[in-house]
Amino acid sequence: MQKNQHQLLIIYGSTRPNRGGLPVAHWVLEQAKQAGTFAVAFADLKTINLPLLDEPEHPAQQKYTKDHTKAWSQMVSAADAVLFVTPEYDYFPPAALVNAIQFLAKEWAGKPMGIVSYGGVSGGLRSTQALRLLLSAVNHMTLSASVPIAFYQQYITDDGVLEANEPMKKGLSGLLAELHRMTVLVGQNQ
Template sequence: MSLKLTIIIGSTRPGRVGPTVAHWVDQFARDHGKFQVELVDLADIALPFLDEPAHPRFQQYEHEHTKRWSALVASSDAFVFVTPEYDYFPPATLVNAIQFLIKEWAEKPAAIVSYGGISGGLRSTQQLRLLISNVNMMPLQASVPIPMVTQFIGEDKVFRPNEPMSKGTTAMFDELHKWAVALKAMRERPAE
């Protein structure tokens, strides 16, 4: 069974380290070998703030940016959100990107790699889990927090995890794959 994993960089802030962390997650996912992987940067998607007049449950999108975003999310079987923590919360750009759609997220698993200071973005992860469950995604318990993230980025701008992070990421992808297989089969079941 072919499964598409979309890794989403949640921050668009100038000077962010999200792409550095996400490139590591992307390579880890490819090496894991159980997904077709696409890395998506919300800075490139450039969604404005909720500019569709109709509620997303109707899928009556007027704007090309929404139609492209909808197609990308709909084509995915699983997600990993790479997010910092801003004021104990995920970035507004990530919240906006999730709230732009609803049906396209449904019945798909999502994992979170968070980064930040001493908490490693765990408070952001908790808030994000609540949001993604509200759009009918399956938030995984397995997550990868990266505390004091800059200490793991070398002068060459490459992220180098420690052993617990790598083990946690393997466990996260193993769990994500199990849920992706089960939920894809459920989505493809004929309606009764």
């Protein structure tokens, strides 16, 4: 990481065995790295494998007893901004993503946040709206812009790579630029 470079944590929220959106998450990760405005970290919630809220104390107390919680806290705390990549399950973000957010409290506060969603006809927009509501409860600075990818499967090649169209590329580029701008502003005000 370059000196004074802010860290962006990209969190991929699907943990299903046959999850189809991993190419979306990898595309977001590569685009963020290529933009060069952030040092980029990636959290795949399937790999992180958090259990369902197993800490005895409320997360606002930060009295963590479990190694997985301590590691998750450190990962989120190290980030200056967060970008969620989420599918839409029944008009909502995945339970694993909701759980990961609710595992912590203070670690999220004041960080600029963006969302890339994917799904069917809505492109995950309903998931994005529900996620914004949840994040407002942990004092996240949610950006109004998002990148919804409708019918995302049509953009994934036989090799499992997302081939983004120009509106997707432009949308993500703009979202990354806005995340960086807001991260710099937050850093100046601390």
